[in-house]
Amino acid sequence: MTAVQTAPVTQVRVPARSVAGELRAxxxxWKRELIRFFNDRLRILTSLVQPFLFLFVLGSGLSQLTSGGTGGLNLRTFLYPGILAMAVLFTAMASAASIVWDREFGxxxxxLVAPVRRSSIVIGKCLGGATVAAFQGLIVICIAGLVGVPYAPDLIAGVFGIQLLLAFTITAFGVMMSARIKQMQSFMALIQMLILPLYFLSGAVFPATNLPAWLTVLNRIDPLAYAVDPIRRIVFSHLTLAPAVRQRLDAGMTxxxxxxxxLLEVGVVAAIGAVLLAIAIAEFSKTE
Structure with a gap:
């Protein structure tokens, strides 16, 4: 009888986990998110349509009706801080939505079966989404001169820092939601249900003072409000306004x-981002 020859067994060696390996993951x-974003020029352009519509179409169209309420300040200038937050908000959520696409296509x-901690994947995803969204926010910063806002270095640095933190928080929120959502249609419907109310309740399009009691409560519990208000403070600190106008339009979060x-407002945004990131990591750490 002829001896049966068996093929040699190929050994597969899984590298041990290490800090360097997790950082590489x-x-x-993070790099994959950037490559996907910058290779999709249509996405870059379309994500800027909504902020520009709000700023130049809505701002210009309503400026004559609101000139008395703004004390002569151009409505576009008042809306600009909220638009800076909007540019980050929608882009960050779109970045998080790609997880649903990745799930559908396998x-x-x-x-998730890679020999790295799932927390590294979640952190890389959040950092990538934050970087992409902050880049979109930087584009909106560049048009400050068109709405009468000066190009002061401290203004640019302060606004960009808050945008980056907000982008990370919103991406973590989107990643947390996408952990359990299986279809893109469901995710987009959830975005429409949550993001627009968060934006309009944040005080991005109206002063957060002298509001009805119910609207004041909703504004104070809106996490986005704690990013819009410091951005508005930074922008308005570089504008020359009458004290009465400043008090009416930039009374601040109370x-x-x-x-x-x-600093406390920024700390609130950072704390919410940390909590959402922890929840997202916990969700993805469960068996897929």
Missing amino acids: IKIV FLREM WGSWRVPT
């Missing part, structure tokens, strides 16, 4: 009669 996921499963400091 974060970098790869790429997400390949990522808890009772106490005006919340800018």
Whole structure:
């Protein structure tokens, strides 16, 4: 009898987990988000349509009706801080939505079975989405001169820093939601249900003072409001306004009669981002 020959067994060696390996995984996921974004020029252009419509079409169209209420300040200038937040908001959510696409096409499963912690994948995704959204926000910063806002270095640095933090928080929120959503249609419907109310309740299109009691409560519990207000403070600090106009349009976020400091507002956004990131990591750590 002829001896049966068996094919040699190929050994597969899974590298041990290490800090360097986890950082490399974060970098790869982050870089993938940037490559996908910059290779899609149509996405870059379409994501800017909504901010520009609000700023130049809505702002110009309503300026004559609101000139008395703004004390002569151009409505586009008043809306500009909210538009800076809007540019980040929708782009960050769109970046998080790509996880649903990856799940539908099977790429997400390949990522989750990689010999790295799932937390590294989530962190890389959030950092990538934040970078992409902050880039979109930077484009809107560049048009400040068109609405009468000066190009001051401290203004640009302060606004961009808050945009980056907001982008990370919103991306973490989107990643957390996408952990359990299986279809893109469901995710987009959820975005429409949550994002627009968050934006309009944040005080991006109206001063957050002298509001009805129910609207004041909703504004104070809106996380986005704690990013819009410090952006508005930074922008308005570089404008020459009459004290009465400044008090009416930039009274700031208050808890009772106490005006919340800018650093505390930024801390609220950072804390919410950290909590959402932890929840997203916990969701993706469960068995897929």
